[in-house]
Amino acid sequence: MSTQTHPITTAIAPTEREAIIRVEGLTKKFxxxxxxxxxxxxxxxxxxFGFLGPNGAGKTTTISMLVTxxxxxxxxxxxxxxxxxxxxxxxxxxxGIVFQEPSLDENLTARENLEFHxxxxxxxxxxxxxxxxxxxxxxxxxxxxxxxxxxxxxxxKRRLEIARGLLHTPKVLFLDxxxxxxxxxxxxxxxxxxxxxxxxxxxxxxxxxxxxxxxEFADRIAIMDHGKIVALDTxxxxxxxxxxxxxxxxTPDMERDADRIEQQFGVKVQRxxxxxxxxxxxxxTFIPRFVREFPGTITAISLRxxxxxxxxxxxxxxxxxxxxxxxxxxxxxxxxxRMRMRRH
Amino acid sequence: MHNLNAIFIIWKREMLRxxxxxxxxxxxxxxxxxxxxVFGSGLSGAMGSLVQPPGGATVPGGIEVDFKQFIFPGxxxxxxxxxxxxxxxSVVFDREFGILxxxxxxxxxRGSVALGKxxxxxxxATIQGTLVFILAPLAGIHFEPLLFVKLWPVMFLGAFAMTSxxxxxxxxxxxxxxxxxxNQFITFPMIFLSGAFFPLRDLPAWMDVIVKLNPASYAxxxxxxxxxxxxxxxxxxxxxxxDFGLGLEIGGQQLSVWHDLVIVVAFGMVMxxxxxxxxxxxx
Numbered sequence: 098m099s100t101q102t103h104p105i106t107t108a109i110a111p112t113e114r115e116a117i118i119r120v121e122g123l124t125k126k127f128x129x130x131x132x133x134x135x136x137x138x139x140x141x142x143x144x145x146f147g148f149l150g151p152n153g154a155g156k157t158t159t160i161s162m163l164v165t166x167x168x169x170x171x172x173x174x175x176x177x178x179x180x181x182x183x184x185x186x187x188x189x190x191x192x193g194i195v196f197q198e199p200s201l202d203e204n205l206t207a208r209e210n211l212e213f214h215x216x217x218x219x220x221x222x223x224x225x226x227x228x229x230x231x232x233x234x235x236x237x238x239x240x241x242x243x244x245x246x247x248x249x250x251x252x253x254k255r256r257l258e259i260a261r262g263l264l265h266t267p268k269v270l271f272l273d274x275x276x277x278x279x280x281x282x283x284x285x286x287x288x289x290x291x292x293x294x295x296x297x298x299x300x301x302x303x304x305x306x307x308x309x310x311x312x313e314f315a316d317r318i319a320i321m322d323h324g325k326i327v328a329l330d331t332x333x334x335x336x337x338x339x340x341x342x343x344x345x346x347x348t349p350d351m352e353r354d355a356d357r358i359e360q361q362f363g364v365k366v367q368r369x370x371x372x373x374x375x376x377x378x379x380x381x382t383f384i385p386r387f388v389r390e391f392p393g394t395i396t397a398i399s400l401r402x403x404x405x406x407x408x409x410x411x412x413x414x415x416x417x418x419x420x421x422x423x424x425x426x427x428x429x430x431x432x433x434x435r436m437r438m439r440r441h
Numbered sequence: 442m443h444n445l446n447a448i449f450i451i452w453k454r455e456m457l458r459x460x461x462x463x464x465x466x467x468x469x470x471x472x473x474x475x476x477x478x479v480f481g482s483g484l485s486g487a488m489g490s491l492v493q494p495p496g497g498a499t500v501p502g503g504i505e506v507d508f509k510q511f512i513f514p515g516x517x518x519x520x521x522x523x524x525x526x527x528x529x530x531s532v533v534f535d536r537e538f539g540i541l542x543x544x545x546x547x548x549x550x551r552g553s554v555a556l557g558k559x560x561x562x563x564x565x566a567t568i569q570g571t572l573v574f575i576l577a578p579l580a581g582i583h584f585e586p587l588l589f590v591k592l593w594p595v596m597f598l599g600a601f602a603m604t605s606x607x608x609x610x611x612x613x614x615x616x617x618x619x620x621x622x623x624n625q626f627i628t629f630p631m632i633f634l635s636g637a638f639f640p641l642r643d644l645p646a647w648m649d650v651i652v653k654l655n656p657a658s659y660a661x662x663x664x665x666x667x668x669x670x671x672x673x674x675x676x677x678x679x680x681x682x683x684d685f686g687l688g689l690e691i692g693g694q695q696l697s698v699w700h701d702l703v704i705v706v707a708f709g710m711v712m713x714x715x716x717x718x719x720x721x722x723x724x
Contacts, residue, residue, distance in 0.1 A: 189548035200539035216450040217547035219443040
């Protein structure tokens with residue numbers, strides 16, 4: 098493989114760091130539908146790399162290809178130096194996966210689930226006996242090791258899955274929406290484990306999420322929408338793209354005031370639902386000036402630091418929540434059409 | 442070696458799951474019991490002995506083979522088949538509960554996954570078949586435990602073929618909805634048209650053809666023969682089982698246990714090959 102650098106990974110000088118995942122032009126089509134559309138990126142060894150985007154953006158499809166469950170339609174990807182299409186077994190040995198949907202056998206105990214996994218990954222008896230208590234300890238399930246998994250809570254099952262993903266000491270751990278469906282407190286606990294894990298083991302973590310606050314934990318984030326990567330940078334770098342602070346204003350006549358603000362203050366105003374949003378360099382000093390000089394009426398005004406959702410809004414013209422509602426609509430329409438066809 | 446270990450652990454998982462599902466173990470004995478009491482006892486009186494000595498002589502000492510005794514091996518076969526096909530189809534449940542994904546992404550040959558699953562299912566089915574022998578006294582069957590040395594391989598090979606078929610069907614099934622369809626259109630017809638429940642004598646020609654094309658028939662036949670053999674029946678019965686509808690014959694030639702097993706093994710290998718192939722394809 099050539100050592101060319103990709104324009105998209107300029108956030109950290111690529112020459113200084115070892116790429117453990119390399120993706121070039123990766124594409125997956127299902128019939129006419131392109132789920133993943135010629136994406137390129139690199140993940141560096143030891144980093145926590147996040148894929149952020151609404152449901153249906155192509156995150157899980159990308160993971161499926163990287164973990165060799167699904168064959169790329171076009172393009173290449175290597176994980177830990179092995180091609181995902183040609184060297185499946187080598188890739189599989191090098192990775193651990195926590196799937197979005199639960200994948201434990203609930204009729205087995207925690208230990209039996211781990212033993213099952215260990216044998217499938219060709220671990221010797223000695224390795225198993227050493228490593229199983231280790232990972233159970235890491236997720237604090239030692240005292241529940243011999244309980245049937247069906248008696249576990251949602252958070253405990255997730256922790257066991259993380260332990261299982263780490264059992265064969267993979268180089269890369271894939272976490273596909275690791276906290277989906279969990280309550281906020283459990284989500285925080287899961288993140289504590291992930292943090293602790295990064296300090297203990299030499300591991301690269303590839304994470305997908307549609308929670309903004311979780312993406313913040315990542316060293317770098319790729320924002321995905323409609324099968325494409327629309328931005329890739331550190332969380333701070335992405336927020337810098339928004340520039341300074343985000344001001345939101347409500348006025349009685351938004352149509353007219355949007356133009357007025359753009360002309361008078363030289364900013365780009367985005368209308369979102371019943372508010373106007375724009376970015377300024379220094380919000381604290383801008384607000385007094387704005388209130389003094391703005392000719393119309395202001396019903397409400399607020400200032401905040403940019404979030405990743407602002408970045409997403411700026412790049413795609415909609416928020417992640419909207420994008421998900423759209424996706425739901427599309428699915429619902431598709432279902433409706435299918436039902437109609439079935440009836441005829 | 443790695444793949445052998447993987448096959449073993451997948452087999453072991455099937456065994457553990459079966460052992461923990463006590464409801465399934467007990468429930469699977471309820472159906473044979475009902476069959477034996479309702480059909481067996483109900484029809485035995487009406488049908489009398491299924492075998493008559495040549496020349497219209499009466500049997501000294503009464504009935505030789507009554508319907509209960511006849512149907513008992515059929516019920517054993519039914520239990521084996523049900524259990525085997527269910528185990529095969531349970532791949533769909535593994536898919537639905539996500540466990541299949543964990544297995545499919547492991548660095549093992551997917552054929553090994555299918556094989557481990559099939560061997561596990563066949564072992565469970567053999568045990569389930571063995572359990573039916575608890576009911577043997579109710580059917581008037583006397584048997585020696587040593588008979589299992591012969592019965593086990595026969596049950597296992599039949600179960601292996603049926604589980605393979607189940608896995609092959611399930612490997613392309615996405616949801617559990619199709620499960621009932623498979624039962625109604627494949628499992629039940631195969632069992633009912635295998636000679637498990639009625640003597641294969643004076644059948645309509647079309648049914649005779651179906652019975653002989655049905656691979657399950659060749660798994661029922663050796664089971665019945667082995668059970669009848671152990672009942673100390675006179676030679677005129679054992680030599681002409683097919684004449685009384687108690688055994689299969691092709692072209693006037695009564696099939697031996699070995700003939701049957703060759704057919705069962707051939708069918709099982711084809712089905713297992715199909716299962717392994719279908720399993721190995723990626724999305």
